[in-house]
Amino acid sequence: MWTQKEESVLIMPPVYYPFFNSIKETGRQLVECPLLKEDEHYKMDIELFENKILTENVKVFILCSPHNPVGRVWTKKELQAVLDICKKYGVYVIADEIHQDIIMSGYEKVTAATCGNYDEYLITLTSASKSFNIAGFQCAYAIIPNDKMREDYDRLAKKLHFTEGNSFSYIATQAVYEHGRPWLESVCNIVESNYYYLKNELKKVMPKVKIAPLEGTYLAWLDMSDYEIPKRMKEGH
Numbered sequence: 001m002w003t004q005k006e007e008s009v010l011i012m013p014p015v016y017y018p019f020f021n022s023i024k025e026t027g028r029q030l031v032e033c034p035l036l037k038e039d040e041h042y043k044m045d046i047e048l049f050e051n052k053i054l055t056e057n058v059k060v061f062i063l064c065s066p067h068n069p070v071g072r073v074w075t076k077k078e079l080q081a082v083l084d085i086c087k088k089y090g091v092y093v094i095a096d097e098i099h100q101d102i103i104m105s106g107y108e109k110v111t112a113a114t115c116g117n118y119d120e121y122l123i124t125l126t127s128a129s130k131s132f133n134i135a136g137f138q139c140a141y142a143i144i145p146n147d148k149m150r151e152d153y154d155r156l157a158k159k160l161h162f163t164e165g166n167s168f169s170y171i172a173t174q175a176v177y178e179h180g181r182p183w184l185e186s187v188c189n190i191v192e193s194n195y196y197y198l199k200n201e202l203k204k205v206m207p208k209v210k211i212a213p214l215e216g217t218y219l220a221w222l223d224m225s226d227y228e229i230p231k232r233m234k235e236g237h
Contacts, residue, residue, distance in 0.1 A: 001156045002060055002092045003028055009060045010052055012044065014221075016068045016096070031056045035070065040210045040223070042070045044078055050085050061086055063095045065112060066103070066216035073107045073215040079115045087121055095124045098140075099217040101131035101184055104192050107215045119145040123153070130218075131184055132176040139169030191218045 003009060005027035011019045012033050023030045033052050035042040052058060063082070066073045086093050095112040103109045113124050127140035144150040157163045176184075195214045202209055202222075210223035 001152050008056045008058045009062065010049075010056070010058045010091075011062050012049075012064065012067075014069060015062075015064050019062050019064070029056070031058055035067075035072075037223075040212050042067070042072055042212060044074075044082060046081050046085075049082055053085060053089050053091055058089075058091055060092045060094060063093055063112060065095055065097050066099045066109060068099060068217055069219045070212050070221045071214045071217050071219060073103060073109055076110045076115055079110060079112050083112065083115055083118050083122070087118055091121065093118065093122045095122060097124055097126045098130050100126055101128075102188055102191065102218055103216045104188065104195075104214055109216060113143065113145070120149075123149060128173045128176050132180055134169075134172050134176065137166075137169035137172045139165045139173050195220055 006029060008029040008031045009023045010031040010033055011023070012035055013020075014035070020030060031052055033045060033049050036045045053061075061082070063079075065079070083093065085091075093112070097109075097111065100109050100111070111124070112118070113122060122145075124143040125140065126143070127135075129135035129137070129140065142153060144153055154163075192214070198220055199211050202211065206224070206227070208224075208226035210226070212221040212223070214220065
């Protein structure tokens with residue numbers, strides 16, 4: 001929608017693999033700004049982010065918030081840092097916030113759109129599918145405050161014949177948002193409990209594994225690079 005072929009789209013790996021595919025398969029240039037890893041903790045490389053935008057002629061940034069798979073729940077300060085850079089250079093931001101409801105105790109998910117005045121460059125994509133396990137209903141939505149950007153989006157959706165879901169998915173989405181909070185809170189407690197169980201048990205048998213802190217999402221990100229990988233695994237067997 002906002003890029004031509006050969007123009008650049010930036011992502012922050014390790015990140016959800018379809019991001020890579022969607023960029024390459026539409027003929028855009030993939031630009032990677034890897035997260036910085038400090039022991040078991042990940043953070044955004046703000047200096048590299050700005051440098052990549054300047055040197056690689058980036059037109060769009062796909063933000064994963066909370067981050068899949070490292071489990072980071074970005075702070076308002078972190079989000080403002082990248083959003084300010086994008087606004088400064090006229091880079092559009094697609095905020096994938098599909099894991100927004102699965103947040104561990106002690107953390108608060110901040111919606112990118114609430115961090116400041118970024119409406120001219122930002123759209124938010126999300127769904128109830130991850131939170132409530134209803135991906136099979138195939139219902140997601142885009143939040144686009146800017147009129148011009150919404151018109152662009154509507155034209156593209158119409159061209160792709162992708163303008164509406166099914167009536168059952170609308171009812172399911174409305175139902176879980178209106179009545180599903182007790183269930184969701186229970187699920188988050190179970191996910192957090194499972195994470196600590198995994199972490200404690202895995203450390204007993206694989207003490208060198210590094211396990212990223214789980215702030216959000218239901219994924220456990222394991223770094224096993226301190227272990228030698230057998231040759232047959234490297235060859236894909």
